[in-house]
Amino acid sequence: MNIGRGLSEIPSHLKDVQQKHKETLRVQTETLRVNTILTKEKVKIFQLVNLYTELTVISTVRDRTLVEHELLARGRDHEEWRKKHLRRELEKIRTDQLFQSSFSRRKSKSGSSAAVSGVAGIGKTTMVQKIVHDWATGKVYPHFQFVFSFRFRDLNAINCRINLRNLILDLYPYFGNILGELWKNPEGLLFTFDGLDEFKDSINFADNRRNTEPQYMCTDPEDWCEVSDIVYSLLQHKLLPGCSVLVTSRPTALHLLEKAEISVWAEILGFVGEERKEYFNKFFEDQSVAAAVFNHVEENEILYTMCYNPSYYWILCLSLGPFFTQRERKQQRVPKTITQLYSYYIYNILKNHGREIESPRDVLLKIGEMAFTGVSKKKIVFRNGDLIKYNLQPSQFLSGFMMELLERDDSAQSVVYTFPHLTIQEFVAALAQFLSPYPGNIRKLLSEAHNKEDGRFEIFLRFVVGLSSSQSARPLEEFLGPLLHQTICGVIDWVKEKVEGQIGKTERETGKRNLLNTFHYLFESQNKTLARVTVRSVETLTFSELRLTPIDCAVLSHVIGLCDTIKHLNLGGCSIRCEGLQRLGTVVHKCQVLRLAGNQLEDSGVKLLSAALRNPDCKIQTLELWYNGLTASCANDLSSALSTNRSLTVLNLGNNKLGDSGMKLLFTALRNPDCKIQELRLDDVGLTDSCTEDLVSALSTNRSLTDLNLGSNSFTDRSVPALRSLILTRRSLERIC
Missing domain, CATH: 3.80.10.10 (Ribonuclease Inhibitor)
Incomplete structure (x- = not known):
């Protein structure tokens, strides 16, 4: 209410355009399209307001020097963040508060910029969609007369110089010749830019050339320049000073904004506390199923830790839901470990799409070999050249495992591929070790992976050991045939050797951590005899x-x-x-x-x-x-x-x-x-x-x-x-x- 005071009323000749713009944005943002590769539909459409659950956003951005696996690192810290929030040591920001001066670290008379970071799948894009939808329906930010929303992924398709006027008209042509009227009141404008980490061009806010050399400067909405110059100038309040800008990014690209004129820094933590239960209730129409799935997840700390991230939620809900809705699935077989959960994740893909190809085992082996190379090299984006190397062809079956994304380089637009989440890539990489007819020295491979100090193989190793369990392998063997017995025996011998070699060597922190990791292997294996023997x-x-x-x-x-x-x-x-x-x-x-x-x-x-x-x-x-x-x-x-x-x-x-x-x-x-x-x-x-x-x-x-x-x-x-x-x-x- 305080923000809205003293703002001039929108001119009458702009009201019709504003209403048309709001209606356009409302229609564009009212539904949420979600890839549901575990079902035959592949894409499921939800009403945004029915599914959206408020994420926890805090007014800080923490140190990003992490060497641990993303899932483990977040799981280790999430409960601490929750407690700090309860003790008021972390201040939570609602999405309608991102431009409030009380959260600003840098005061600016020329406008306000907010940067929101968050790991992959945490909900940055959906949050921006919700903000735009709520503005269009009159629920938030009434002091903004117009909101313009862009995705860096779409901006990558622009390979020529352009001005802000045409950038807007390409998306919203009904503004015609009245944009000049909007420039007169920049305080009433909000620009959102989603996914800085996906932008093909570099924006260096420490580069003084953008402030001194004409070819980089963009101070007028009619100036022809690169897209990166427009984004830079809006964030630095050199273009339309007084307007507000929201930019989102994964932590990997956050350093690009260190020298930018950012007023509010925020980070999405994801779902905390009751927000987790609320999401289950919204996902399942049958509330008894929602309660049963949530209770199972809550009792399993490993699965529960995954619940901070909406992407993990999809995996949990789609994988666990059938156990509580289909009578033929026995309750005692409900996944208890992360390996068992992902086995049923792949099982559902095979069940719905396995008949589309001649040999699911051979194709999954090739996908897994490519995934393992990616884990080894910390690579999550794969190109057509990678598919050719592993003799893979784009297909409906392949798209069940990998998402197709459009990317533009200097010459042309191309399709790249990525797994829905890193943990899925790691699971498929682990599964490949059991599908090869030429197993090689599995114990040597596991030892080399175990000795890597940067944590890149930590979840992969847990998956490998988990797949040595018959309970984890059983659903997959229905479609892939038996997992290689020789590999299973090699994995079990390796675990036994690791545990016995580390017992008693806990004088130093590294020894304690190594022993704990091997205990995690024992847990994933669910092999009681192995645990008792070791x-x-x-x-x-x-x-x-x-x-x-x-x-x-x-x-x-x-x-x-x-x-x-x-x-x-x-x-x-x-x-x-x-x-x-x-x-x-x-x-x-x-x-x-x-x-x-x-x-x-x-x-x-x-x-x-x-x-x-x-x-x-x-x-x-x-x-x-x-x-x-x-x-x-x-x-x-x-x-x-x-x-x-x-x-x-x-x-x-x-x-x-x-x-x-x-x-x-x-x-x-x-x-x-x-x-x-x-x-x-x-x-x-x-x-x-x-x-x-x-x-x-x-x-x-x-x-x-x-x-x-x-x-x-x-x-x-x-x-x-x-x-x-x-x-x-x-x-x-x-x-x-």
Whole structure:
């Protein structure tokens, strides 16, 4: 409302054109065309307003120096972003706020520019479509009299000099000769440019020639120049100063805008929290199916992590939906791992399009070999030359796996090919290893890929190991025939060798990370016998100071759950928090020593631990919980668990803020004659003189405690006599600090 104040009313002779323009944009943007290559339709059309789910956009752009795989990196950080947003450390921007001055980092009197970044498939194009649609229907940005929307992919087709007037008239010819009227009020104009990373021309905002040499300058809508000069001049407010510009880009091209006159920087995080559930509800007409699919995904941390990205959502919904809508699909076969999910993804393509070619196995092998070369060289765009090299012909079947995109180089327009997502490329590359009649040395290939330090093969390797599982291979074998047994055996032997070689080598961070990666292989394989054989002699697992995601914790839970030998689990400083502990909650009771210091589990985490301590099969003898953000709110659960537990002998609660009220509840548990605790560390937990009487009473009753640490609490001289008396009367208390 504040933005709209003081704007002049649009001249009457422009109102008719404005209404026609709004109607044109409304029609152009009201539907959403989505490639659904898993079905016979291939393209599905939705009403935008019915499917669109608001994405989380934050007013910052983070460091882009990432060496990890995109899916893993985002999964590792996404929950942290959500928490920061809840704590108001990250400010969320609605799409109707992108030009608000409160979000501007750079003030400009000549206009406003906003840059929105986001990874592939996160929804940048759909967001721009929604903004244009909402403007056309009068829902947002009423102060903009006209909005002009361009895609860099379309601008690539222009191979001659052009001016802004003709650029607009090519798309919206009904503006005729009235554009000159629009130039008089640039404050009422918004230009959107989607997909900077797809632009064939370079725009260097640090290049001073654009400001000094006439051939690069574009200061008038009638000036004939290159498309890149027009975009540059609009963003730098040299052309139509006062207008607003929105540009979107993948992070890979974001550096091009570092020197640009950008007022608002923003990043699309994707779906966070309830937005994920909302998308499932909109995707499935049957809400019972939507609920069933969402519940399955939510229970599987690996699948749930994928849900931040709309592209992954399509894979999840299209692959999982049939399991909850078709009676012949048995519920126990619903995919549990990412490999199983992608197996059904390919299965559905084969089911709908496999009859279009003579030998799906041969064609898929060639596609997979090309995909593997791409993974090796970090290549995601393939040209006709690549297809010829691998003896592939454009076909309906091929388009089921690869998207065709138009690209323009200096000479002509051509078609290029890309997989719908990098993970699909990696899966097909992994599948190819099992289709070749000449397997080669699969163990050597896997070892070389495993030793790459830039993470490019991380998901590929998980897919390869996952495909060695009969449960993952079964749906594919229906159309491709049996996967090569020799390769399967080689993969299993390689995994066994890796796990056994890395057990015990966890002194350094690299050793811990390598062992964790091999545990991920065990999880993807779902081979219980392999897991038991490889971890059968392990008594200690140490991942201290290695940051673990909820996915990592789910994998550890899987491994520990299959092995009865692990006695010592050290996850100190792993930042697992409550979400990670929730994944481990069903197995931690099996360990004798459980070190969880410095994880910020908070009170909700202790509630989960208390359930493990109450388990009648609990074997936990040592529990370290110092520096975990605990307060008096968790004391009742912990006290209840300690009153029934018969295994715990060492408990460290230091550096938490339990306070007198919380500790009084715990002292009640200590008075229980069956309490077995021998060592108790309560340094810096917020004790004062007011709890001295309860402490003395508890310790006078308890006969098992021999070691007590009360350091760094707020006792005064008033407590000294009572504590001294306790020491004198409790001869069994060998050490008190």
